[in-house]
Amino acid sequence: MRIAILISYFAPFIHAHGRDFDCPDGQDESETILVGRGESYSLAFNPTKKSTCKIIYQPLTNDPTSCKTGLRFTCSTFRLPNKDAKKCSQGAKLATSARNRPYCKSFKPIIETQGQKPLKLKFSSTKKANALCEVECKDEVVPTEPKSDLIIRINTTTWAPTMYGPWSDERLSAFEFNITENAGSAAIGFSPCYDCPIAYQLKLTDDTADNAQILVDGTVVQSRTMSGILSSDYETSVRIQTIPMPKGQFTFIADVFPNGTTAGNRIEFTTAEDTIPFGITYAVFGDQSVSPASYAFRDVDRLPKVFPIADCREGLNTGFTASDADDSLIVSPLVIEEPKSVNNVDPNQQWCIVSKEEPCNYGNCAMRALNRNHIESEDEGIIRNIGTCKYIKADPATIDPEQNGAVTMTDDLSVATKFDIVKAPNTEISQIRFKKNQFVLAYEGTDFLTGLGPVVAKFGNSTFPLASCFKPYNFLSNVLANEL
Numbered sequence: 001m002r003i004a005i006l007i008s009y010f011a012p013f014i015h016a017h018g019r020d021f022d023c024p025d026g027q028d029e030s031e032t033i034l035v036g037r038g039e040s041y042s043l044a045f046n047p048t049k050k051s052t053c054k055i056i057y058q059p060l061t062n063d064p065t066s067c068k069t070g071l072r073f074t075c076s077t078f079r080l081p082n083k084d085a086k087k088c089s090q091g092a093k094l095a096t097s098a099r100n101r102p103y104c105k106s107f108k109p110i111i112e113t114q115g116q117k118p119l120k121l122k123f124s125s126t127k128k129a130n131a132l133c134e135v136e137c138k139d140e141v142v143p144t145e146p147k148s149d150l151i152i153r154i155n156t157t158t159w160a161p162t163m164y165g166p167w168s169d170e171r172l173s174a175f176e177f178n179i180t181e182n183a184g185s186a187a188i189g190f191s192p193c194y195d196c197p198i199a200y201q202l203k204l205t206d207d208t209a210d211n212a213q214i215l216v217d218g219t220v221v222q223s224r225t226m227s228g229i230l231s232s233d234y235e236t237s238v239r240i241q242t243i244p245m246p247k248g249q250f251t252f253i254a255d256v257f258p259n260g261t262t263a264g265n266r267i268e269f270t271t272a273e274d275t276i277p278f279g280i281t282y283a284v285f286g287d288q289s290v291s292p293a294s295y296a297f298r299d300v301d302r303l304p305k306v307f308p309i310a311d312c313r314e315g316l317n318t319g320f321t322a323s324d325a326d327d328s329l330i331v332s333p334l335v336i337e338e339p340k341s342v343n344n345v346d347p348n349q350q351w352c353i354v355s356k357e358e359p360c361n362y363g364n365c366a367m368r369a370l371n372r373n374h375i376e377s378e379d380e381g382i383i384r385n386i387g388t389c390k391y392i393k394a395d396p397a398t399i400d401p402e403q404n405g406a407v408t409m410t411d412d413l414s415v416a417t418k419f420d421i422v423k424a425p426n427t428e429i430s431q432i433r434f435k436k437n438q439f440v441l442a443y444e445g446t447d448f449l450t451g452l453g454p455v456v457a458k459f460g461n462s463t464f465p466l467a468s469c470f471k472p473y474n475f476l477s478n479v480l481a482n483e484l
Helices: none
Strands: 026-034 040-045 050-060 070-081 095-096 110-112 121-123 130-137 147-155 162-163 173-182 184-189 198-203 212-215 219-222 234-243 252-256 263-268 281-283 293-300 309-311 317-323 330-335 351-353 380-385 391-394 408-409 418-423 430-434 437-444 453-459 468-470
Touching: 026 130, 026 330, 040 050, 040 121, 050 070, 070 121, 147 162, 173 184, 184 234, 184 293, 198 234, 198 252, 212 263, 219 263, 263 453, 330 408, 380 391, 408 453, 418 468
Parallel strands: 026 050
Antiparallel strands: 040 130, 050 121, 070 110, 070 130, 095 121, 147 293, 162 281, 173 234, 173 293, 184 198, 184 281, 198 212, 212 219, 234 252, 252 263, 309 317, 309 468, 317 330, 330 453, 351 380, 380 418, 391 408, 418 430, 430 437, 430 468, 437 453
16 A cells, blocks of 8 residues: 655644645645554655645554554655755755754655654755655554455356356355345355355345345255345445364355445354365356346465464364464464454464565564575475564474474574475375475374374374374465455
């Protein structure tokens, strides 16, 4: 997001949030701009005559997107003519709350504040000058799946479904789409294979009762009445979340947002235990029981940079967790009750693989120096935790099967372990190996039976596969990219 801003120096009278700003030429302006996490705003100062531009950048507080670590201010262009290079007393200048001496000439400022302290700026000039700057919150937003520029638009024909995919081979997903033109009904579902029956489906109608229904294998299993959810006069947004559960259970959650509303109507259903689960390999729009409609959604890149590392067994929903109390690494339940994106996962359960192209500087890790590591292949690298900003360090196991290697978290990049993520062909078995694939990260003893416990290192060729099966949980989400 690029947003330019204007702010008042000591007594602001306008409060703005989220817009670009060009300082007016020949005027004395003041404004305050609130800056939240993940936001950046540009400021242009291009006077041709006497001008003053006073600005306060204030970190946003008491909000889910509060800026907690401080602001960063930089300038890509900075030409403020001044005959006094030392004190900047004879010409254009930039005064700031960060230091007593102003900035002028071509000496570009680089300013960082700490915490929620405001940054006060005052540009002034009596003639032509030129500055283009940007302020941003230093809090780094953990990236979800990279946004795709591809908007998929699907128009269903009369009484016939349209299949899109492949959608996802993971049953943990969040899928957001819009319904535009419709004749009083619409449907979205998932099928485990191409041109197969629909396994899970949400059906919407403009009926007066039970107009939102969840169907499993063609049978209505949940229904509720929602007001004004479909109309030919406005657009309806729908978010569907799918969550695999233990013993074959599967949770299907749908939130419906008619006509631009932000408070959704929710309907959800969880299948019974010990039922055979269906896959969600393909998305299916419409069916023989609903009228033609137009759907739109943003496609996603299926290679997220940050992800949980989970036990391979779907529905167990446990994964690597870095401890805040010490340097231990354990397997514990994943926090994925609302899997709208990876940002909803506990940061101590978010992981990133360091490479030459990806230093994994997300969350608070952005403030910590990182000497980039030389990685030879895409799947090999040091594994960094986003919550603690520490790296996994694994010691080799001994020949004695009872003597496991210790696995801990470390701040020291030089002693962190390089890993390979190895997948067995035609199976769901995935292992995290190191030291030329001799050793694997695994559960200790029989902890794999519960999917909970400390992580240790073992010899790979003598370790039970289910005791060492961990995978990047690349669940699919386009929820943060729904600008249709």
